Amino acid sequence: MRVQGLAPANEAIYAAAAMGWERGLRWSLWTIVCAAPLPFGAAPGWAWAPLAVAVGVLTAVWGAGVAAGVLGWRAAARPGGWAYPLTALVLAWAAIQSLHGLPGAHPVWAGLADVLGQAPAGAISADPAATRAAVARLAMVGGVAVLALHLGGGAADRERLLTVLVVVAAGYSLYALAEMAAGWDTILGAAQPAYRDAATAPFINRNAFAAYAGTALVTAAALLAATVRRRGWLALIERAWPVLAAALVLAAALVGAQSRGGLAATAVGLIAVAFARPRGREPRWLAWSVGGGVVLAAGSTLALMARWGAVGEQVAERLHIYAATLELIAQRPLLGHGAGAFAAVFPGVRPPALADPVVHAHSVYLQAAAGLGVPGALGLLAAVAALAVACWRTARGGSVAGRAGVGAAALAATHGLIDFAPQVPAVALTLAAVIGLGAARPSRA
Template identity: 30%
Template sequence: MPEILRQIVFIGLLALIALAPLPFGSNVPWAWSLMSLWVGVLIVLDAIACLLSPPEGERRFFKRIKIPLVLFFIVVAWIVVQAIPGIVPAIAHPIWSEASAQLGVNLAPRVTIAPDLTWDALMVLLAYAGVFWLSARYGRKRENASIMLSFFVIVSTTYAIYGLVVFFGGWETILWYNKTAYRGDLTSTFINRNSYATYAAMGLVASLLYLVKILARDLRGGGTVRQIMRNMMDGTLARAWLPMVGILSTGTALMLTHSRAGFVSGMIGVFVVLVCLRIGKVIPARFGNGLIAGIVLLAVGGFAISGSGLEERFGYLESAQDMRMHLYEQVVGAASQAPAVGFGYGSFEPGFRPFKDLRLSGLTWSLAHNSYLEFYFGTGIYGLVIIMCAFVCIFFGLVKGAFLKAHDTAYLITAVSALTIVGLHALTDFSIQMPAMGAAFVFVVGLGFGKSIIDTKGRSRQ
């Protein structure tokens, strides 16, 4: 029974990653609610399986994950305190007392100004944590990890090919709905081009690492270039068609999103992959240098063929950046009104509304276009620092595992690159706040984290 339950959970996790981008990147209430319910059911089933028969290596796994886990739940506990009425009246937002006086009704004070939005955002945050938890647990097993990486390559490639077909077909649609924004940009099934750009960039690095994983055995085998190429032609390259298609499709789709920050962060992510491969000596030096040169030529060639729209977007960088910097200044100024407690997680739009000046008043600004500042605005500076510490612990654990030459280094490098891409893009956008993008992100990072658990001899624990 435990093994049957674990198979159900594993298949359910893969199905979630495959289907989450379909309904507009799950950026509609029913989709992110269903995604959260789905993750919750998988967590319960996995817990039942563990109670019936704990898998091998549980003690080491909990020892490895306990610091980021504790830090995350400190933030979750604070968000719950923000949303519960009357729990700490001394730090409640003054809007509740003002509303009580105006309405003549005694309203229970809360820290958050929009409790429904806070509970909703917390639900999605817990879903992210659940995907990370399951990905890390099931990714420890080598067979599972191989399936998870190749499956993500298949999924990201499929969405890229769909986006390319729609783009070159001239259909301004998402599924069977007409686009209401980002016409002329490739968005696949996502509403926002920047969110899909981040997703495509993660698919690009996953495809690249999957290709290296397939070729690594022949490259490490030594011999002359001719001998290595002969070994590859005997069958290795035939197995490499999937990541090669993935690299071409996701790379082209990334450029055709015309997302400036998405393209730049994606290219930095690819550069991180190449540096890790070179320094970690995953492949021989001469092939590492050749791979770097090949990727650079591919990027330049692809940009020359399909990057005209992206080039035009870079032309607007100065004026757009000026508006963004003004927005960030206003957000920082607003957050400084409640720096320790915040305005409530997920309540940016109603919370920021009174702080918009004339220059910003023409747009809604439902999001801050900077996930760090928005988290600071919602939870306060302590919440931001604590959640960042959790991510830093995960990041350095991955880097340490990658450079200690643990087995299956490709998974760790993929996670390091994904963290780099999303972390950089979060400085200028909100891709991680799109549920399907966020779920894919923690899926990839969780997979790497599961493979980063190594013993003192540098061997990965299964």
């Protein structure tokens, strides 16, 4: 960065300070992303709240650097820039939902008159506190995507960040495999409430761990594809053996998680990585990648044959939840029931056939529409789609990070159809980081 009015020596010092500032923010961000799974996938409020504060501080420091002219502004590939206003509008709408005294108050507030004698000033959300928490989580995830886009550095820096993510995820996966092999009934010293026969690593839910490991696996596939393209197949062993070893560990842990949805979504992500190859290159790698995705899906299907016996019962249960969620959407299609308020309003439409408590719709799309309303959900999906298309454009131009972003977006889109795993904070942060890295307009640095 050139600054007018400074002597050459001072200009060099200024540029070095700016570079150090950016590098410090970059690795601070990546430390947050890589550490997010440690406290139970950051699912409890006490686990994700410090992450949200840390992301907020980093965003403020980065913003101050941009405003002062010390840090530059990295443009997103088209149409990734649309994600900024769309996400801002969704956040603003969710915040409005939590305010009391506005028109369109949720009917639950009128029902309080029977208890209190006088209905309090209502809010659009049925649970304003949960909506405010949802706003904080969404801002945290969006902040990570923005910071990853702007602070990722050049192509080599982004590949280095992705490699670190893959290796760290492989470390979590080794813990998951050891946990399953040893028959431990604890997670980080705490009692494991469920899934004691599956690999979950620091996560409580095996589907969430599968989404996390799958994201790392499709990222590893993008890195390995780049190695083959540049240096040939032998380089997988000579140069890329840490990523190759990590990919094998991730694949083993993914099967050990016994998540059918996670395996299917990862297969889709791998195939997306294959099709997002640079223009005019890698015709053979495409076939190998697609074949690998199919083999993974087929092999995993056989490995989890015992679990497929109960699929009919579970599908019936999900269909009951989906039908009830659609009823919630029909009740307030425009205003919604409030972001994050699903658990508060679902009992009102709960089918008698459901025996267990329901706190998620097991569909990111339906739950978003029930909470934000259809327009708000479409705005959020459009923001994510804009970043995914940006990743596709950069991938086709030769960006390894863009290719990984395409795979991560495909995995999230697929898994979100049938489960809530992409909503788990650590999974969402990892997806946002990978997609954000890939959406940045490529540079030669």
